[in-house]
Amino acid sequence: MAAYVKSKAVVFSEKLYARMLAAYPKAHREEYGPSMAQLFRDQCRDAWGEARSWALLKLWLRVVPDVIATSLLEHCATLNKRKSMFNRTLFGRLATPLYTFFTVFTLVFLLVLGASVLITNILPESFASTARIKVEPYGYRTPTQTDPQQTQLAYDPYFIQTEIEDIQSEVVLRKVVEQLNLNQKWGRKYGNGSLLKTYDTLDLLKRSIDLRPLRSTSLIEIRAFSSEPEEAAKIANAIAEAYRVHHLDVNHEWTLSRIKVLDNQWNEQNAQLENAQQDLEKVRGKIQVPTPAPAEDELLATYPAYAKAKRQLDELRQFRSVLGMKIAQERTDLMLPKNVPDEIIDHAVPNHRPVRPNKPLNIVLGALFGIVLGSIAGAGVAGISFLRRRNSQTKSDSPPATGLQV
């Protein structure tokens, strides 16, 4: 073939095209760049030979879109190839599931944590106040073994537990309801303004208190909860006071009932004593006992019937004397009880720091729950994603069916 003389336009076109090859990926450029440049030179030569500048222009009109489209295509292909190669490495296989895991984990964790924070802040606050009361046993007192003059109460292992139930009894709590006017107050708060029934108020009250014994002591802790710190303190104090008064009343009633029994015995004893006196006078008149009566020994030897009746009368008088002392002692106890009265050790004071909801605890629990739930959800989604990727990768490892896109 005869050599042709290149025009400036052709030379410029060749140089320009050589520069345009920079639009292709490096690997493609290195592999096919020279061949593409050579093909372009061939096309330039043909075009120049065909119609000079006009044909050269038409060539450029075809080549420019060709360069733009195919360079983009090659870049996409290179990216896909890199991605595919990355995915085949161990890190590549694990990177996507790990990313999925951490994404899902983070989302679920933040969701749960956010919900716990929100709920904790939405929940109404509850305040607690605590009163402590020292309880003393009461009931039958028995003489001690060492000193019969001293008395002691029988040991009751369930005493504290019984008293806790006693504090929660309707008798005690009803007094609190009345004293604090809770039917009306809680009616406004919980009953849409209408007056609450006492048993409803009692039910609410029972649910808003917590009683517990203090170990190795005879103290009971009365803890009351309310949405208002002042109300919580009032309830705790009112319960302690109501229980103390109730305990005193019971003790009082107990003593009164004992005095009543003793009074009855006293009356019976008086009647017996009177009868015994009359019997003695009859015997004396019958057997002609002189006045004054002889000495004890002579009386017993000369007038045995009279001596016997006189002894019975003396015994009855002695018993009545003891009974009288006992009654006097019980009356003294009524005024000055032997049992130590219950004592309120600590009065409840308003505590302005809410105990419910426990914000730090709720948030920590929310975070822990978020970690667990996030891990499960993340592992699940990542596992499914990994399996799907593995399956699709197995398919993509086989040659493409119609992958010859140009």
Add this chain to the structure above:
Amino acid sequence: MDPEELLPLTPAVFHVLLALADGERHGYAIMQEVAAGTNGRIKMGPGTLYGTIKRLLEIKLIEESDERPDPKLDDQRRRYYRLTGLGERAVKAEAARYEAMVKLARGKRLVGKLTGVALAGDF
């Protein structure tokens, strides 16, 4: 690999394979053959041609033969390409597919006698 799995081929691929059906050729010769086979209606740009060649090499439908200078052109060494067995089966399968389609179209009186018009559309 079953060549049927590669069907349908894109027009560019089919034309390049057709151009190599007669024997090995270098890029410029392929382009000329495509242009001649389509009455000059399809003139492949360098980007399209070598992009196609690259993909055909990757899936082993064509292979590169030894480089040599083309005495008819300049003295630069040119890269020659030829069909592989798979490439030959693929181009035959695609031609058969086109034939079946033409028969179908003819049965519906959509085309007349065969002319030399290219089967493929624009690139």
